[in-house]
Amino acid sequence: xxxxxxxxxxxxxxxxxxxxxxxxxxxxxxxxxxxxxxxxxxxxxxxxxxxxxxxxxxxxxxxxxxxxxxxxxxxxxxxxxxxxxxxxxxxxxxxxxxxxxxxxxxxxxxxxxx
Amino acid sequence: xxxxxxxxxxxxxxxxxxxxxxxxxxxxxxxxxxxxxxxxxxxxxxxxxxxxxxxxxxxxxxxxxxxxxxxxxxxxxxxxxxxxxxxxxxxxxxxxxxxxxxxxxxxxxxxx
Numbered sequence: 001x002x003x004x005x006x007x008x009x010x011x012x013x014x015x016x017x018x019x020x021x022x023x024x025x026x027x028x029x030x031x032x033x034x035x036x037x038x039x040x041x042x043x044x045x046x047x048x049x050x051x052x053x054x055x056x057x058x059x060x061x062x063x064x065x066x067x068x069x070x071x072x073x074x075x076x077x078x079x080x081x082x083x084x085x086x087x088x089x090x091x092x093x094x095x096x097x098x099x100x101x102x103x104x105x106x107x108x109x110x111x112x113x114x
Numbered sequence: 115x116x117x118x119x120x121x122x123x124x125x126x127x128x129x130x131x132x133x134x135x136x137x138x139x140x141x142x143x144x145x146x147x148x149x150x151x152x153x154x155x156x157x158x159x160x161x162x163x164x165x166x167x168x169x170x171x172x173x174x175x176x177x178x179x180x181x182x183x184x185x186x187x188x189x190x191x192x193x194x195x196x197x198x199x200x201x202x203x204x205x206x207x208x209x210x211x212x213x214x215x216x217x218x219x220x221x222x223x224x225x226x
Contacts (some may be wrong), residue, residue, distance in 0.1 A: 004157070042218040043158070043201070090157045102148075105157025 002026065004093050004106035012112045018079040021109045025072050025093030031055075032074040033103065034066060037088040046089075049074055050097040078111075086113045118202045123221040132189045134220050136202030139183050147178060147185045150201045152219070158201060162187070189222075197224045 005024045013019050025032050033056075034046040045058040049068035068074045072093075078085055088110050092103040119137040126132045138147070146165050150158035162169055164176040164185070175188040189196055201219040 092157070102160045102163065103158075105159065107155070108157055110155075 004091060004104050006089075006091050006106040006109050008109060009107065010110045010112075012114065013081050014114050015081055015083060017081050018077065019081060019111060021076045021078075021089055021091075021111075023074045023076070023091030023093075023106060025074070025091075026104055029093035029095055029104070030072050031094045031097045032068055032072065033092045033094075034074070034076050035090040035092065036060070037090055037108070038086075043090070046076070048097065055097050081113045083113050086111060118204055120200075120202050120218075120220045122218065123223065125223045125225060126192055127225050128193055129191050132192050132196075132222060134187045134189075134200055134202075134222070135184055136187070137184050138202070138204045141182050141204055145182075145205045147176070147182075148203045148205070149174070149176065149187045150203065152199045152201065161200075192222075192224050194224050194226060196222065198222060 004026055007022045011019060023032055031048060031050045033048040035043050036046055037043045046060055046064055047054055047058060047066050048056040049066060052068045052070060063079045066074060066076045074091065076089065088108045090105050090108045092105045094103045117138070117140065120134065124132065124134065146163055148163040149161045151161050152158040162171055162174050162176045164178050166178050166182060169176040177186045177188065185202065187200060199219040199221050
């Protein structure tokens with residue numbers, strides 16, 4: 001069974017630009033969550049999608065948005081990039097939404113904002 | 115939100131048993147405790163999950179006392195490949211793990 005895949009793996013952007021990251025969950029998984037990981041803040045939850053609906057949202061500004069398609073694939077968009085958005089963005093999938101489900105993480109997308 | 119506290123780092127020699135303790139004083143009745151392992155440039159990987167007492171799998175053991183205000187991840191006979199960051203995570207029952215910050219975790223360095 002293929003794992004969670006994320007594209008692209010690396011991305012370099014400049015301030016003010018926008019970026020779209022993609023995540024393909026494990027086949028059969030309907031929940032996709034996004035996390036931001038930085039050295040100082042650790043892993044922070046961005047949002048979770050389940051059956052094309054946003055179920056949960058973390059404390060991030062509106063510049064961070066996402067969506068999920070009918071095939072469970074998900075995209076995350078960051079507009080008006082800031083230097084502080086440089087981070088590893090991780091996507092995780094699970095069978096269902098909720099705290100008791102094991103999440104499987106992808107390798108992440110390393111975003112660098114110059 | 116269920117907040118967790120772990121040691122920032124630990125060192126251990128190969129072959130030793132390693133115990134990493136996590137404090138979660140405000141754990142809720144419905145919360146489970148889960149541990150993840152993360153290697154550099156990779157996403158976290160699920161290790162073990164429990165609710166109370168002891169849980170064991172082929173990789174690790176998880177000890178949870180009766181008050182559930184802490185938990186201890188036990189790694190038997192560690193090897194160099196166990197060098198990683200270990201995160202303790204507690205579900206808050208509403209919105210699940212997704213509402214919880216992983217925090218900075220415990221960086222385990224295994225020494226030959």
